[in-house]
Amino acid sequence: MNILGIETSCDETAVAVVEDGSVVLSNVIASSRQSFEHLAGVIPEEAARRQIECMIPVLEEALRKATLGWSAIDAVAVTKGPGLLGSLLVGTTTARVLASTLGKPLIGVHHTFGHLTSTWLREAKKQDTLRPGSEQARYPSTALRAGKIQQSTFPILTLSASGGHTDLWYRESHTRGMLLGRTRDDAAGEAFDKGASLLALPYPGGPSIAKAAEGGDPKRYAFPLPLEHDGTFDFSFSGLKTSLKYLLRDFRLDPQSDPEMLRNIAASYQFAICRHLADKVNRSLRRHPETREVHLVGGVSANTHLRQWMTTICGIHDAKPLFRFPSSLAFCTDNAAMIAAAGFFLHQELGDRAFESFETSATLPLEETVLSGSSFIP
Numbered sequence: 001m002n003i004l005g006i007e008t009s010c011d012e013t014a015v016a017v018v019e020d021g022s023v024v025l026s027n028v029i030a031s032s033r034q035s036f037e038h039l040a041g042v043i044p045e046e047a048a049r050r051q052i053e054c055m056i057p058v059l060e061e062a063l064r065k066a067t068l069g070w071s072a073i074d075a076v077a078v079t080k081g082p083g084l085l086g087s088l089l090v091g092t093t094t095a096r097v098l099a100s101t102l103g104k105p106l107i108g109v110h111h112t113f114g115h116l117t118s119t120w121l122r123e124a125k126k127q128d129t130l131r132p133g134s135e136q137a138r139y140p141s142t143a144l145r146a147g148k149i150q151q152s153t154f155p156i157l158t159l160s161a162s163g164g165h166t167d168l169w170y171r172e173s174h175t176r177g178m179l180l181g182r183t184r185d186d187a188a189g190e191a192f193d194k195g196a197s198l199l200a201l202p203y204p205g206g207p208s209i210a211k212a213a214e215g216g217d218p219k220r221y222a223f224p225l226p227l228e229h230d231g232t233f234d235f236s237f238s239g240l241k242t243s244l245k246y247l248l249r250d251f252r253l254d255p256q257s258d259p260e261m262l263r264n265i266a267a268s269y270q271f272a273i274c275r276h277l278a279d280k281v282n283r284s285l286r287r288h289p290e291t292r293e294v295h296l297v298g299g300v301s302a303n304t305h306l307r308q309w310m311t312t313i314c315g316i317h318d319a320k321p322l323f324r325f326p327s328s329l330a331f332c333t334d335n336a337a338m339i340a341a342a343g344f345f346l347h348q349e350l351g352d353r354a355f356e357s358f359e360t361s362a363t364l365p366l367e368e369t370v371l372s373g374s375s376f377i378p
């Protein structure tokens with residue numbers, strides 16, 4: 001099943017074609033992020049205007065790269081929310097027109113659910129896409145038989161951390177599971193972004209802080225461990241950001257004029273964010289020792305320091321759950337391949353219910369419909 005995915009929830013215009021929820025035949029993204037680098041965020045109207053301009057060229061490029069004709073597309077999947085409303089509408093309007101013109105089903109996907117499926121994505125090998133329809137091109141079936149695509153095993157504990165959310169899920173299947181914990185204030189990515197802004201580093205803050213932290217001493221400055229005695233699996237990052245603010249103010253530190261100080265502060269701040277995330281994953285694994293795999297997804301999953309923490313945490317538990325993160329950096333941050341993959345798994349588990357009509361919505365809590373052990377995907 002070839003699904004064309006469209007993702008426009010923030011500043012990106014992304015289109016991808018994914019076969020059977022795993023094999024990425026194309027994954028094209030145009031971003032207007034560079035024009036917002038000097039700001040601490042995105043200007044919504046400006047982002048949507050750029051998306052209108054980019055949509056058709058990106059669509060055509062995605063189809064060309066997949067070496068498929070329109071007739072080979074079996075369904076269209078699109079991010080229905082949450083995100084910037086104007087941006088989302090560019091994507092959903094395009095998807096609605098496309099699906100109705102092609103006479104194919106349309107699947108509305110929650111953005112976070114897209115991230116949850118990003119660990120299933122694998123780049124297609126070139127020869128697999130050159131001759132569509134040929135035996136070699138039946139990539140998933142042949143590759144699965146040859147064991148080239150690793151299958152994940154539930155139950156899975158998934159930490160989904162981005163600029164907009166930080167959620168910890170216990171999942172029994174793609175569409176069944178429960179939310180164990182979530183952030184009570186800032187998201188983990190937001191903590192990186194706000195920290196970078198305090199340190200006068202460019203947006204987005206995650207990669208900036210990770211780069212600035214290289215070679216720094218993560219124990220040089222001690223930040224508190226949030227919600228240490230709380231007993232829940234929730235997160236809180238606003239205290240860390242405030243600690244950084246007061247550290248700079250009270251000690252009159254000027255990291256911009258002292259490269260070593262900047263390295264050490266960035267390393268210590270990154271360490272504090274990652275330790276907090278890892279601490280809650282560790283506690284959840286103790287509560288759910290039957291967990292087979294731990295997945296890290298969302299923009300923050302690009303962080304190598306955090307990946308090291310997760311590897312260590314999985315190693316200290318008796319069951320030795322497998323740790324996975326998206327196979328490419330392009331699948332960590334926002335992309336359309338994860339939306340196409342999510343569309344596939346929604347259809348696989350919900351059947352034609354996946355094709356039900358939907359509204360585009362800026363606020364769309366994924367956990368609202370969560371009941372332990374029941375379907376949690378609206």
Ligand code: KG4
Binds near residue numbers: 207304
């Ligand atoms: O998932 P994403 O691309 O967009 C949202 O849905 O928010 O995540 C973007 C977030 C930003 O806050 C960015 O600072 C963070 O992911 N991020 C990182 C890294 N790369 C991106 N955080 C830590 N380390 C990174 N290497």
Ligand code: ZN
Binds near residue numbers: 111115162298333334
């Ligand atoms: Zn995202």
